[in-house]
Structure formats: structure tokens, C-alpha cells
Amino acid sequence: MKIGILIDELAPGSAPKLIGWPIRKLAELGVEAEALAIVEKDHWRRHRTHYDFHLNGVKVRYLFRDFPALAQRFDFRFPGMSFFSLHHPAARLWAHRAVGRREFDILIACCQYSTFAAVNLKRNRGIPFVTLVWDPSVFTARKIYRHRLGWRYWPILFGAALLDTYAIRECEAIITSGHFHDAYWRRLTNKPLEVLYPGCFPLDRLPDFSAREKLIVTWDRWDIGNLPHVFLDLLERMEDRNVRLALGGFWHPESLKEDFQRELGRRQLSDRVDLLGPLNENDIQALCSRAMVHVHAVHEAFGMQTLEAAGCGCPGIIPAGSGAAELFEDGRSGLHPPPGDFGALVEATNRIFADASFARRMGEAAWAVAKRHTWENYAETLKNLVERYAARKEGRVP
Numbered sequence: 001m002k003i004g005i006l007i008d009e010l011a012p013g014s015a016p017k018l019i020g021w022p023i024r025k026l027a028e029l030g031v032e033a034e035a036l037a038i039v040e041k042d043h044w045r046r047h048r049t050h051y052d053f054h055l056n057g058v059k060v061r062y063l064f065r066d067f068p069a070l071a072q073r074f075d076f077r078f079p080g081m082s083f084f085s086l087h088h089p090a091a092r093l094w095a096h097r098a099v100g101r102r103e104f105d106i107l108i109a110c111c112q113y114s115t116f117a118a119v120n121l122k123r124n125r126g127i128p129f130v131t132l133v134w135d136p137s138v139f140t141a142r143k144i145y146r147h148r149l150g151w152r153y154w155p156i157l158f159g160a161a162l163l164d165t166y167a168i169r170e171c172e173a174i175i176t177s178g179h180f181h182d183a184y185w186r187r188l189t190n191k192p193l194e195v196l197y198p199g200c201f202p203l204d205r206l207p208d209f210s211a212r213e214k215l216i217v218t219w220d221r222w223d224i225g226n227l228p229h230v231f232l233d234l235l236e237r238m239e240d241r242n243v244r245l246a247l248g249g250f251w252h253p254e255s256l257k258e259d260f261q262r263e264l265g266r267r268q269l270s271d272r273v274d275l276l277g278p279l280n281e282n283d284i285q286a287l288c289s290r291a292m293v294h295v296h297a298v299h300e301a302f303g304m305q306t307l308e309a310a311g312c313g314c315p316g317i318i319p320a321g322s323g324a325a326e327l328f329e330d331g332r333s334g335l336h337p338p339p340g341d342f343g344a345l346v347e348a349t350n351r352i353f354a355d356a357s358f359a360r361r362m363g364e365a366a367w368a369v370a371k372r373h374t375w376e377n378y379a380e381t382l383k384n385l386v387e388r389y390a391a392r393k394e395g396r397v398p
Helices: 015-028 048-055 069-073 087-098 112-125 137-145 150-169 182-188 229-236 255-267 281-288 304-310 342-354 356-370 375-393
Strands: 002-007 032-037 060-062 106-110 129-132 174-176 193-195 213-223 244-252 273-277 291-295
Touching: 002 015, 002 112, 015 032, 015 048, 015 375, 069 087, 087 112, 106 112, 106 375, 112 129, 112 150, 129 375, 137 150, 150 182, 174 182, 182 193, 213 229, 213 255, 213 281, 213 304, 229 244, 229 255, 229 342, 244 255, 244 281, 255 273, 281 291, 281 304, 291 304, 291 342, 291 356, 304 356, 342 356
Parallel strands: 002 032, 002 106, 032 060, 106 129, 129 174, 174 193, 213 244, 213 291, 244 273
Antiparallel strands: none
16 A cells, blocks of 8 residues: 655644654555655755654655646745645646656545645546544634734635635545544534544653653744743743743744743743743653643644653643543543633643642653554554545445
8 A cells, every 4th residue: 555645835843743753654564655745845954853853764745846837936825824825726736747647545635735736636646535634724713813804804714614625525534633623524524534643752761750840841833823922921820930931842933933032021031931942852852851741722633742741751731622632631641721711721730830749640640641642553543544445435345
């Protein structure tokens, strides 16, 4: 079997990890897989160490290289959009120029934007696909634009709804990372819904919890729809004034980091916050082995940082309803305040620092969960899943 994993671009953040490790672990299972990125950006050159760690040995094919010269020359991002660009609808027209007929047994279209290419390859190259989605586009549009654009929000929301419908119209099945959005997808289609939780790299042995610091750790891809200022609010509400914050990740655009640094100075919190930049796996494991808690303040499809922290025995706080919250039992292996309830988030975080014994037990229980969700397990589940739908499309199974 040969699998193509489609993505619009290998953007900074979790994308290299979510593409690279499934492909590498599928190879260990004897399954050939290749990354198909619509467009090539300079992210890999700018963050060489991060990308090489996740994508070393992974074959990546950039479809945009085979688009007509005029399409390549005049590509642009649509006004007001964070990602939506001309190369996305262009992939609906020309993605097949880079792929042979039935070259792949099945495609996994990662995110709604990549389905422009997936639909083209299904119709022109006879390759079926499943759509792997995180949050619905309408959910993301509400989160980013609802209170920013006034009347312009409504056409964007309408476009997001159209994009969700398009993304699943011709797929064989929908893969999600949790059940929170099941009702939404069920309103749009009766196609199969599959849940596939991401993997992590759990430690073989936990460090001594008593050596952990009074430290909140968080990292993400910080952008206009995901600003980290809530962590400054959280830090100001800590009952223990010795609690510090370590904040890592990519910034898009970089000017957001400068704004955040100015806010740090304005609140006089610079001496309690460490800005770490992008984190590789060694950084993550080192950080989560010495921090008392990981906090993921945003409700979203999964929140894989919580799982990664758990792999180091670091207790996690993430809003209820997030995919990661389905793995960890509230009060035992994680804490799940209601989405948007800042007071509950503050209470949960203070509870960790007020009771080290409770935090240690929670970290150990979280680690036990994380050990069941490795990238090896992820690849095995993914292999079985796509084999089933590829066979069904060919008529080998009912």
C-alpha cells in the first residue's frame, strides 16, 4: 500500500511533527507514505533544526512546482485571510500535474484547505481520500474573527461553512481528534466519523517530582487567533508569587512577539516570564520534566501539547471538550475547566501549586495514559483505518 498525506503547507508549529512521524512510523510497518504539500515556503530553511528532527528521511513532494507558470507567479493570500490563498483553489485545477494515475492507494487530506488538491486527484487520478480535520472552519472563524471584523465577519463565516461542506463532500470518511464536533459534522453528512488521537514521546522513567520548579509551561503557534496574553492574566492571579511562566513556540507574524514583550514590561512581569522561542522534542522533554504544570488555555480540537507534557509526568490543564481532555480523567490524570471560564482556570492552576502531592499523583496518572498513545500506536491505527477505506473503495469489502 502507498499512502499520500496531503497538506497545504508545512507551516511552523505542529505540522512537521504531524506529517513526519506518521510517515516514519508507517515505514517501520512496511507501508510506503509520502508527504504532498501544495505549496513550498521558506519555513524549513528558517527553522532547520526543528524541521530536520521531524522530517528527516521523509519524502516531500511540492505540487505547486508543477502548476502553470502564471499560477506560480501570481499566487497571493486573499485579503483579510490568515492562510487562504490563490494556490488553494488553483490546486483544484492543477494538482494532478504532479501525481500519476493511481500512484497512491489512498490520500489523507490534512485540513480543509488540502481538500482542493484531494478532490482534483480523486477526479483526475482516481485516488480516493479521507479528510483529517481538527476544528471545523466555522469554529475557527468564530474564534478569530467574530469580534474583530464587524459586518465582514458574516461573509467570512459563510465562506467557512462552504469550505467545511466542500472538504467532506467527496471523501470516504472523516478523521477527527475527538468527539467535541461530532454533532456539527453529523449535521453535514452521514459519512463515517473516525477518531484518531495524536501520539507523543513518553519518557521511559519519570524524574523525581519533588525536584520540579514552581513553573507553568506552555507552547504553541501564537497568531492573531491564539494570543498568549491570557497567561499573563493567569500569572497575576497566582496565590504563590514565586510561580513563573515558561512560554515557547512560533510567532506568526513575528510582530506579535514584540507586542507581547511590550505587554510584559507594562505589567512588570518580565522577571517572571521566560520567552523560549520554538521548542524541539528535547526542549519539550527537558521543560516538562522540571515544570509542575502544563496549561493549555484554548479550547480546540485536541491540544497535543497536553499529551506531550503528560509523557513527562507533567500534569495538564486543558478546557473540557478538547480532544486531549477525552484521554485524561478530570481530577485524576488532568484538570478540565469549562471553556472560557477564566476563574476556573485560575482555581485549577492554583490547586496544583498548593498541593504538590496531588500534582505528583496527577502527573503519574497522566504519564500512564500517555504511554498508551505513542506515535507507534498512532501509525498502527492509521494503517488499519486507511486500509479499510481503500479496500472499501475498490470493492474488496462491503
